[in-house]
Amino acid sequence: MMKEKVILLVEDSDDDVALTRRAMEKNRIRNELVVARDGAEALEYVFGTGRYAGRDPAEAPALVLLDLKLPKIDGLEVLRRIRSDPRTHLYPVVILTSSKEEQDLVNSYALGANSYILKPVDFDQFVKAVSQLGLYWLVLNEPPPRNGRKCTVK
Amino acid sequence: MKHPLLPTGIRRAAEWLIVAAAYVAAARLGQLTAIPPGNVTAVWPPSGIAVAAVLLLGGRVWPAIWLGAFLGNTWAFFDASTSSSGLKSMAAGSSIATGSTLEAALAALLLRRFGFHRALDRARDIFMLAGVALPVCWVGSSIGATSLCLGRFSEWHSLGTTWLTWWLGDAAGIIVVGPPLLAWGTRDGAVPGRRIRGDIVLFFLMLALAAQFIFGTHALARYPLAFLLPPLCMWAALRLSPWLMSAALLLVAAVGVQGTTRGLGPFARADINESLILLQIFLGVLTVTSLAVCAIAAERNTAEMALRGERDFTAAVLKTAGALVVVLDPQGRIISFNRACESTTGYSFEDVKGKCFWDLFLVPEEAGSVKALFARIRAGDFPMNHENYWLTRDGRRRWVDWSNTCLTAPDGGVRHIIATGIDRTEHRQAQDELRQANAALQKAHDELEMRVAQRTAELQASNRELESFSYSISHDLRAPLRSIDGFSQAILEDCEGQLGPNGGEHLARVRAAARRMGRLIDDLLKLAQTIRSEVRQETVDLSAVIRRIAADLRQQEPGRSVEIRIADGIVVRGDLTLLRAAMTNLMENAWKFTGRRPQAKIEFGVYGGTDAPFDPVCFIRDNGAGFDMRYAGRLFGTFQRLHTSDEFPGNGIGLASAQRIIRRHGGRIWAEGEAGAGATFYFTLGNGGPGVREQPHQGEGA
Numbered sequence: 001m002m003k004e005k006v007i008l009l010v011e012d013s014d015d016d017v018a019l020t021r022r023a024m025e026k027n028r029i030r031n032e033l034v035v036a037r038d039g040a041e042a043l044e045y046v047f048g049t050g051r052y053a054g055r056d057p058a059e060a061p062a063l064v065l066l067d068l069k070l071p072k073i074d075g076l077e078v079l080r081r082i083r084s085d086p087r088t089h090l091y092p093v094v095i096l097t098s099s100k101e102e103q104d105l106v107n108s109y110a111l112g113a114n115s116y117i118l119k120p121v122d123f124d125q126f127v128k129a130v131s132q133l134g135l136y137w138l139v140l141n142e143p144p145p146r147n148g149r150k151c152t153v154k
Numbered sequence: 155m156k157h158p159l160l161p162t163g164i165r166r167a168a169e170w171l172i173v174a175a176a177y178v179a180a181a182r183l184g185q186l187t188a189i190p191p192g193n194v195t196a197v198w199p200p201s202g203i204a205v206a207a208v209l210l211l212g213g214r215v216w217p218a219i220w221l222g223a224f225l226g227n228t229w230a231f232f233d234a235s236t237s238s239s240g241l242k243s244m245a246a247g248s249s250i251a252t253g254s255t256l257e258a259a260l261a262a263l264l265l266r267r268f269g270f271h272r273a274l275d276r277a278r279d280i281f282m283l284a285g286v287a288l289p290v291c292w293v294g295s296s297i298g299a300t301s302l303c304l305g306r307f308s309e310w311h312s313l314g315t316t317w318l319t320w321w322l323g324d325a326a327g328i329i330v331v332g333p334p335l336l337a338w339g340t341r342d343g344a345v346p347g348r349r350i351r352g353d354i355v356l357f358f359l360m361l362a363l364a365a366q367f368i369f370g371t372h373a374l375a376r377y378p379l380a381f382l383l384p385p386l387c388m389w390a391a392l393r394l395s396p397w398l399m400s401a402a403l404l405l406v407a408a409v410g411v412q413g414t415t416r417g418l419g420p421f422a423r424a425d426i427n428e429s430l431i432l433l434q435i436f437l438g439v440l441t442v443t444s445l446a447v448c449a450i451a452a453e454r455n456t457a458e459m460a461l462r463g464e465r466d467f468t469a470a471v472l473k474t475a476g477a478l479v480v481v482l483d484p485q486g487r488i489i490s491f492n493r494a495c496e497s498t499t500g501y502s503f504e505d506v507k508g509k510c511f512w513d514l515f516l517v518p519e520e521a522g523s524v525k526a527l528f529a530r531i532r533a534g535d536f537p538m539n540h541e542n543y544w545l546t547r548d549g550r551r552r553w554v555d556w557s558n559t560c561l562t563a564p565d566g567g568v569r570h571i572i573a574t575g576i577d578r579t580e581h582r583q584a585q586d587e588l589r590q591a592n593a594a595l596q597k598a599h600d601e602l603e604m605r606v607a608q609r610t611a612e613l614q615a616s617n618r619e620l621e622s623f624s625y626s627i628s629h630d631l632r633a634p635l636r637s638i639d640g641f642s643q644a645i646l647e648d649c650e651g652q653l654g655p656n657g658g659e660h661l662a663r664v665r666a667a668a669r670r671m672g673r674l675i676d677d678l679l680k681l682a683q684t685i686r687s688e689v690r691q692e693t694v695d696l697s698a699v700i701r702r703i704a705a706d707l708r709q710q711e712p713g714r715s716v717e718i719r720i721a722d723g724i725v726v727r728g729d730l731t732l733l734r735a736a737m738t739n740l741m742e743n744a745w746k747f748t749g750r751r752p753q754a755k756i757e758f759g760v761y762g763g764t765d766a767p768f769d770p771v772c773f774i775r776d777n778g779a780g781f782d783m784r785y786a787g788r789l790f791g792t793f794q795r796l797h798t799s800d801e802f803p804g805n806g807i808g809l810a811s812a813q814r815i816i817r818r819h820g821g822r823i824w825a826e827g828e829a830g831a832g833a834t835f836y837f838t839l840g841n842g843g844p845g846v847r848e849q850p851h852q853g854e855g856a
């Protein structure tokens with residue numbers, strides 16, 4: 001598989017990070033996995049501040065896997081900030097959460113989430129989901145061009 | 155001749171015969187007084203008969219009058235000695251008869267024109283009769299006297315005397331004989347004095363004796379005692395009805411004529427004609443004045459009766475009126491006090507008569523203002539309304555709503571103050587009570603509002619809590635399960651060799667349990683969502699919904715053979731998402747419990763359509779495992795299961811959800827079943843229930 005861009009996983013649960021990592025390994029997804037343990041850290045990474053100072057926000061990760069329920073700043077707020085900054089607003093963001101709340105679904109899409117994936121309890125299914133996720137976003141999907149923001153529609 | 159006319163014809167003939175006969179008889183009677191016989195008759199009652207006949211029977215009786223006059227007159231001077239003298243007599247007779255007939259007709263015509271009352275119940279009728287009779291009789295007398303002279307039955311030189319005698323005779327006849335006939339002919343007129351029947355006889359006797367005494371007594375022959383009659387007649391006139399009085403006067407006249415022709419009485423002269431003329435003038439005057447007095451008395455009587463009737467009526471109205479009516483003089487003294495006043499205040503009229511109302515009825519704090527009001531009313535400020543208390547005799551207060559007005563004297567001064575009041579005490583009490591009740595109600599309402607607002611706020615808070623609670627469940631409860639499952643799998647994969655013989659199996663059980671709990675949480679969340687979410691109202695084609703669910707079920711388990719019948723056109727109002735969830739639960743239930751049937755059957759249908767007297771009832775029936783009716787009550791409870799998971803998988807939430815959804819639609823769900831013989835789930839939807847586009851028949855085969 002391609003060894004290219006970073007995947008940003010925003011997830012506060014160690015278990016889920018480990019399981020995600022394992023599922024990615026099982027699916028031989030070799031992208032570097034950057035893990036942000038809360039919303040604030042995720043924003044630092046996204047905008048190249050704090051411990052990620054120097055990172056170019058225009059360098060879009062291959063995928064942002066965003067949990068909704070996060071310490072400090074919640075996932076929806078992270079999504080809102082990504083979408084409201086011209087440098088980052090085309091990041092592919094997939095909500096990966098346990099929440100089946102309709103409100104969360106509606107708000108996520110309203111804020112411009114690209115997908116909404118429910119974390120299944122069943123690990124086998126989780127592996128399947130990650131596999132499909134990788135296949136779709138990392139292989140099939142054509143990411144926006146780097147200078148895409150220059151010709152954004154309003 | 156036509157038969158129906160016969161009775162009328164006979165009656166008319168009889169009338170004519172009677173009129174003619176009466177005319178002739180009266181004429182003969184009068185002619186008896188003619189001295190010498192054959193001379194002009196001074197007393198001529200037929201003229202009265204003729205006028206009365208025309209007035210009572212109408213102008214059509216003229217032939218009878220003419221005939222009576224012709225016969226009556228011709229009889230007096232008929233000379234049959236030669237044929238020419240016979241013809242002459244008849245010519246003179248017919249001429250006289252024509253004059254008499256014209257006279258009567260003219261009199262009747264004029265009287266009718268002037269609005270004459272035949273009952274003679276008004277003084278003006280009497281004067282009218284006399285006023286018409288005197289000039290009209292010139293017609294009869296002129297024609298009659300001229301005819302007599304032309305026929306040589308009388309001499310031309312005595313034409314004046316003849317004419318005068320004739321005129322007075324006719325007029326007296328009308329004035330004296332007419333009234334009793336007219337009054338008798340119209341007795342429907344006022345006949346006061348039924349109760350003085352005994353007096354009538356006395357008055358008649360008295361007048362007859364007096365007349366006899368004055369006109370028929372030799373001893374008094376030369377004394378002019380005629381003046382004695384008028385006072386007696388006036389007395390009688392005050393007591394008798396017009397027709398009785400006129401009859402009495404006729405009697406007096408008869409006695410007078412009888413006496414005078416015998417040369418007796420105050421009017422006896424050497425010339426009998428002269429005597430009779432004088433007598434007739436006297437009788438005429440007496441009759442007119444007496445009847446006028448009689449009519450005046452009758453009029454007064456009638457007016458008095460009317461007045462009394464009105465007064466009685468007013469008194470009765472006042473007495474029975476529910477309103478208080480007080481009449482005061484300008485000094486505030488009580489003149490009248492009706493029964494309502496008596497019953498309201500407890501005072502009788504005798505108690506309060508002549509006393510000032512403010513001394514009796516006013517409460518101290520209002521005395522000043524009410525007296526001031528009274529002064530204003532007296533000064534002309536009326537009508538005026540006001541309300542104030544009246545004290546009753548036993549000291550209770552009555553709230554009275556007064557309307558005041560005044561009766562004024564012709565000079566404009568206030569003569570009486572009339573106060574009409576309505577006792578509004580109860581009304582006022584009721585109003586006060588109502589006001590209090592309203593205030594209490596308002597207070598209760600406000601409190602309730604406040605409590606509702608409080609409860610709503612509490613409820614909203616608890617709802618929010620519930621929401622965040624289920625959010626936590628959704629998110630946090632599942633995360634550990636995922637770890638359990640995920641890491642168990644990791645162990646299975648990474649440490650396969652070290653697990654020992656049963657380790658793998660145990661870990662598999664752990665994973666299964668974690669996944670089961672995951673599903674349980676999902677279902678619980680779904681149920682919670684059902685309870686919380688709003689029920690929309692839209693048109694839902696239940697048949698289509700069920701059809702879709704059935705298709706999904708078949709797709710999930712293509713290996714099963716299930717006959718599914720779905721009635722078409724069952725359309726309801728409700729929330730599509732919720733109803734779909736409920737139907738899914740019911741259908742999945744049916745699908746699941748028919749799993750062991752080789753010939754599984756599921757049916758969806760409805761009982762009762764739009765015309766049915768009850769709300770339509772939908773049902774989903776299967777021939778599956780069924781259940782024991784003893785446990786029907788537990789069917790819809792959360793986590794309640796009637797079968798073990800080994801028999802049929804499930805967590806006991808599906809039917810509970812379905813029930814909640816149906817209930818949230820205002821409907822009802824229940825089940826019938828038999829262990830081993832299938833189950834039927836019935837449900838209604840409260841908002842009018844399911845409508846059916848067409849009667850359900852067989853559904854689509856499986």
